[in-house]
Amino acid sequence: MYKIELSSDEVPKKWYNINADLPAEIPSPKNSKGKKQVESLPKIFSKGVLEQEFSTERYISIPKEVRDLFMRMGRPSPLFRAKSLEEKLNTPAKIYYKREDSSPTGSHKLNSAIPQAYYAKKDGIERLTTETGAGQWGTALSLACSQVDMDCTVYMVKVSFDQKPFRKTIMGIYGGKVFASPSKHTEYGRKVSAENPDHPGSLGIAISEAIEDALVNDEVYYSIGSALNHVMLHQTIIGQEVKKQLEIAEEEPDVMIGCVGGGSNFAGFTFPFIKDKLDGNSDCEFIGVEPSSCPTLTQGTYDFDFGDSSGLTPLIKMFSLGHDFIAPSVHAGGLRYHGMSPQVSLLKDQGYIEAKTASQDEIFKAGTLFAKAEGVVPAPESSHAIKVAIDEAKKCKETGEEKTIVFNLSGHGLLDLVGYDKYLSGSLPVDSK
Numbered sequence: 001m002y003k004i005e006l007s008s009d010e011v012p013k014k015w016y017n018i019n020a021d022l023p024a025e026i027p028s029p030k031n032s033k034g035k036k037q038v039e040s041l042p043k044i045f046s047k048g049v050l051e052q053e054f055s056t057e058r059y060i061s062i063p064k065e066v067r068d069l070f071m072r073m074g075r076p077s078p079l080f081r082a083k084s085l086e087e088k089l090n091t092p093a094k095i096y097y098k099r100e101d102s103s104p105t106g107s108h109k110l111n112s113a114i115p116q117a118y119y120a121k122k123d124g125i126e127r128l129t130t131e132t133g134a135g136q137w138g139t140a141l142s143l144a145c146s147q148v149d150m151d152c153t154v155y156m157v158k159v160s161f162d163q164k165p166f167r168k169t170i171m172g173i174y175g176g177k178v179f180a181s182p183s184k185h186t187e188y189g190r191k192v193s194a195e196n197p198d199h200p201g202s203l204g205i206a207i208s209e210a211i212e213d214a215l216v217n218d219e220v221y222y223s224i225g226s227a228l229n230h231v232m233l234h235q236t237i238i239g240q241e242v243k244k245q246l247e248i249a250e251e252e253p254d255v256m257i258g259c260v261g262g263g264s265n266f267a268g269f270t271f272p273f274i275k276d277k278l279d280g281n282s283d284c285e286f287i288g289v290e291p292s293s294c295p296t297l298t299q300g301t302y303d304f305d306f307g308d309s310s311g312l313t314p315l316i317k318m319f320s321l322g323h324d325f326i327a328p329s330v331h332a333g334g335l336r337y338h339g340m341s342p343q344v345s346l347l348k349d350q351g352y353i354e355a356k357t358a359s360q361d362e363i364f365k366a367g368t369l370f371a372k373a374e375g376v377v378p379a380p381e382s383s384h385a386i387k388v389a390i391d392e393a394k395k396c397k398e399t400g401e402e403k404t405i406v407f408n409l410s411g412h413g414l415l416d417l418v419g420y421d422k423y424l425s426g427s428l429p430v431d432s433k
C-alpha cells in the first residue's frame with residue numbers, strides 16, 4: 001500500500017494536550033521590569049485560545065464548526081510510503097511521509113489558522129493581525145479569515161517578501177492584506193527602518209509589528225503561527241491521523257522526523273507518539289531538524305527570553321538564540337525564528353527529543369532527490385526533515401536494519417522555486433556549518 005487514506009469522518013474529534021503528560025512543569029511566563037509589555041494578553045488573544053494555552057486537560061474537544069472546516073479543506077491528509085525513494089537509496093528501511101503539503105494552502109498551517117480564526121470570530125472580532133516568514137502562515141490565516149468572514153493583516157519578513165513575490169498574490173486572492181516588515185505601518189517598524197533602511201527583517205520584528213497593530217486597535221486580535229502551546233495543540237490532529245494510518249499499514253515507527261522553526265509541525269506530528277514514550281510504551285526516536293544558520297535547539301540557551309524583537313511579549317522559558325538574533329537570509333524562511341516552543345524545548349532539555357542541523361546546500365540536494373523519486377517538490381523547510389530521513393535510511397543500509405522511518409512533509413515548495421533555481425544553477429550561497 002503506497003497511499004494510506006482516512007475518510008472525512010475520521011478527522012480527529014479532540015486535540016491532544018501534552019501539558020497533561022509533560023515530565024516537568026513548564027515555568028510560567030514572566031514579566032520583566034522596566035519594559036513596555038503586553039500587560040493584558042486577553043486584549044490580543046481570543047478567550048478560546050487563551051484557555052487552551054494554559055489548560056492541563058489531556059484531550060480538548062474540537063468544536064464541530066472547526067472540524068467541519070477541516071473536512072471542507074480536505075482533511076484527513078494522506079500518509080504515503082516513499083517506495084521510490086527507498087529504491088533509489090537501496091535501503092532496507094521503510095520510509096513513510098505525511099502529506100501536509102496537500103492542504104489547499106500548501107502546508108500544515110491551516111490546522112491552527114482555522115481554530116484561531118473561529119475563536120476570534122466567536123469573540124466578535126473584525127480583523128486578525130499576524131506575522132509570516134516564508135508566507136505559509138499568512139496564506140493559511142488569510143484563507144481561514146475568509147472562511148469565517150474576517151479581515152486579515154499580514155506582516156511578512158522583508159527578505160521572504162522579496163524572495164517569494166507570489167506569496168503576496170495568494171494572500172491577496174484570499175483577501176489578506178500584506179506589508180513587508182519592517183513596515184511603515186507601525187511605530188516599531190518605522191524605528192527599525194530608520195536605523196537600517198536595508199533591514200532584511202525577522203520573524204521577531206514582524207511579530208512585534210503585528211502585536212502593536214492589535215494593541216492599538218480595538219476589535220483586532222493578534223494571531224501567532226507557531227511556538228505557543230495552543231498552536232502545538234491544534235497541530236496534534238496530524239499525529240493522531242498518522243497513528244491511525246500506521247495502524248492500517250501495520251507499522252510501528254522507529255524514528256519520527258520533522259523540521260523545526262517554532263516547533264508546531266514537529267510537535268503536532270510527534271506529540272501523540274511522545275505520549276506513548278512518556279507512558280513507557282515506546283522507544284521511538286524523535287528528531288527535530290533545523291537550519292545550521294538558525295540552530296535554536298542545538299546551540300541556543302534554555303532560559304527566559306522574549307518571543308519578539310521589541311520585548312512586547314512576556315519572558316518565556318525556551319531554547320533561544322536571543323530575541324535580537326537576525327538569521328541569515330536562507331530560503332527556508334519558515335525556520336528563521338530565534339526561539340522555540342516551550343513544550344518542545346522542555347522535551348529536548350529532558351532528553352525525549354533529539355535535534356540536528358542541516359545546511360542549505362544539503363537540504364536542496366535532499367529535496368531534489370526526493371522530488372525526483374516521489375514527484376512532490378518539497379518546501380525547503382520540509383527538506384530539512386527529508387535530509388535526516390535519508391541519512392537514517394542510509395545508516396540502515398550499512399547496518400542492515402529494517403527501521404520504519406516516518407517524516408512530516410510539512411509543505412510543498414512550488415512557491416520556493418527561486419531557491420531551487422539557485423541550487424540548480426550552482427549560485428546558492430554556501431552557509432557556514
Ligand SMILES: *Cc1c(COP(=O)(O)O)cnc(C)c1O
Nearest residue numbers: 136226261262263264265334411
Ligand atoms: C511554517 C513552516 C514550518 C516551520 O514552522 P513550525 O512551527 O516549526 O512547524 C515548516 N514547514 C513549513 C512548510 C512551514 O510553512
